[in-house]
Amino acid sequence: MKFGVAIFPGSNCDFDSYYAIKATGLGEVRYLWHGDSTVDDCDIIILPGGFSYGDYLRSGAIARFSPIMKSIIEFVREGGPVMGICNGFQILLEAGLLPGAIRKNSGMRFVCKDVYLKVENRATKFTHKCPENKTLRLPIAHAEGNYFADRKTLDFLHAENRIAFRYCDKQGNVSDEANPNGALENIAGIVNEQGNVLGMMPHPERACEMLLGSSDGRYIFESLVEKGN
Amino acid sequence: MVLFNARIEVRFKLGVLDPQGETIKNALLNLGFLGIKSINTGKTFRVNIEAETVEKARQVANDLADRLLANPVIEDFQVEISQ
Numbered sequence: 001m002k003f004g005v006a007i008f009p010g011s012n013c014d015f016d017s018y019y020a021i022k023a024t025g026l027g028e029v030r031y032l033w034h035g036d037s038t039v040d041d042c043d044i045i046i047l048p049g050g051f052s053y054g055d056y057l058r059s060g061a062i063a064r065f066s067p068i069m070k071s072i073i074e075f076v077r078e079g080g081p082v083m084g085i086c087n088g089f090q091i092l093l094e095a096g097l098l099p100g101a102i103r104k105n106s107g108m109r110f111v112c113k114d115v116y117l118k119v120e121n122r123a124t125k126f127t128h129k130c131p132e133n134k135t136l137r138l139p140i141a142h143a144e145g146n147y148f149a150d151r152k153t154l155d156f157l158h159a160e161n162r163i164a165f166r167y168c169d170k171q172g173n174v175s176d177e178a179n180p181n182g183a184l185e186n187i188a189g190i191v192n193e194q195g196n197v198l199g200m201m202p203h204p205e206r207a208c209e210m211l212l213g214s215s216d217g218r219y220i221f222e223s224l225v226e227k228g229n
Numbered sequence: 230m231v232l233f234n235a236r237i238e239v240r241f242k243l244g245v246l247d248p249q250g251e252t253i254k255n256a257l258l259n260l261g262f263l264g265i266k267s268i269n270t271g272k273t274f275r276v277n278i279e280a281e282t283v284e285k286a287r288q289v290a291n292d293l294a295d296r297l298l299a300n301p302v303i304e305d306f307q308v309e310i311s312q
Contacts, residue, residue: 058300065297094300101302104248148245148303182248 001027001225004042006072006088008034008063013049013085013205020205024218026225034066044081044224045072047088049141049203059102059144060090069095081125081224082197086142089189089199098192098199099157100149106182110143114213115180115202117188118168121161124191126198129223135172136165136216138202140180145201147183147190157190165189165200230279233286236309239299240271274298286310 003021007014014031021029032039034052039045052063063069069091076082076097084092092098105111116135119127130136149157157163165188168174179186181201189200204217241247250268257265276293280286290308299306 057298061297061300093302099302101300103246103303106246106248108248108252146248150302182246 001043002041003027003029003044003046004032004039005029005046005048006032006034006068007048008050008052008066008091010052010054011048011050011087013087013203016203017046017048017085017205020208020217020221024208024221026221032068034063034068037067037071039068039071039075039080042075044083045075046205047072047082047084047091048205049086049088052087052091055087055144058090058094059087060092060094063087063091064095073097076192076197079194079196083126083220083224084197084199085203085205086140086145086201089201090144092197092199097197098190099153100147100190102144103146103148103182104144105142105146105180110141111145111180112139112141113180114139115188116168116170116172116178117165117202118172118174120163120166121191123161124164124195124198124223126191126220126223127164129226130219133172135168135170136202136219137170137214138204138207138217139213140202142181142201145181145183147187147201149184154184160193162191162193163187163189164191164198165202230281231286231312233278233280233283234311235274235276235278235286235290236311237274237276237290237294237298237306238271238309239274239294239304239306240269241303242305243269245303271304272298283310283312
């Protein structure tokens with residue numbers, strides 16, 4: 001398996017993602033420059049966190065028009081797996097590869113801390129290695145993570161079981177207290193209709209070794225490289 | 230070709246929570262500005278467009294607002310053209 005990590009001007013979790021793949025030994029990894037117009041021989045694409053194009057206009061709004069995104073959209077159409085983390089999630093939303101939008105955090109602050117996630121759908125290609133009845137502990141670091149979708153969109157996300165993660169407490173209770181940014185229904189991550197695109201605000205790549213406080217992020221990378229049911 | 234000035238205003242759609250607007254509203258109430266019921270924040274862009282007619286300039290302004298300046302999931306926009 002070969003991972004491709006996209007780099008936009010202002011990405012800052014590109015090396016974290018690169019490192020996580022190296023450290024877990026789950027596959028090969030290379031960078032994809034925003035100006036490139038091909039994803040080459042990559043099997044899995046990661047859109048990393050950061051502040052692409054300075055977050056000018058809206059987070060992810062300008063990155064979606066970069067040359068590499070054209071080939072990533074093509075890659076998605078052909079069924080290739082793409083994971084957008086934090087700013088990468090925002091780019092996927094702006095590109096229309098995932099439904100909804102991200103607003104500023106309801107508390108108007110940048111929030112940087114570990115959160116717990118309830119895995120709502122363990123049947124996706126990004127989550128099938130997550131243990132049953134276990135919450136994931138992953139860090140978040142964002143000022144704009146407040147997921148929004150209109151009623152109609154939420155209805156089909158429910159109907160198609162496309163909510164991958166929700167913010168919860170350690171025991172797995174989804175509550176307002178456990179919602180760090182005001183996201184609708186505590187949504188922390190969703191998948192697309194075909195199930196090959198995941199967008200999530202928390203950072204699994206920063207939680208792949210116990211030395212960093214949690215290795216729960218590994219479940220997501222392991223799901224990606226190992227075939228599901 | 231004529232130079233037109235497009236004023237494009239992008240705002241949150243009604244019903245979409247605007248955390249910035251809420252925070253400003255609370256600050257204003259704390260400052261003693263009573264009677265403030267709601268604040269809707271937004272962005273204004275002034276774009277100079279060279280075009281043959283006002284209609285064509287308006288078309289360009291609408292198109293660029295729709296494709297890039299506004300996110301139609303959460304935002305509306307309004308275009309005003311002057312010469």
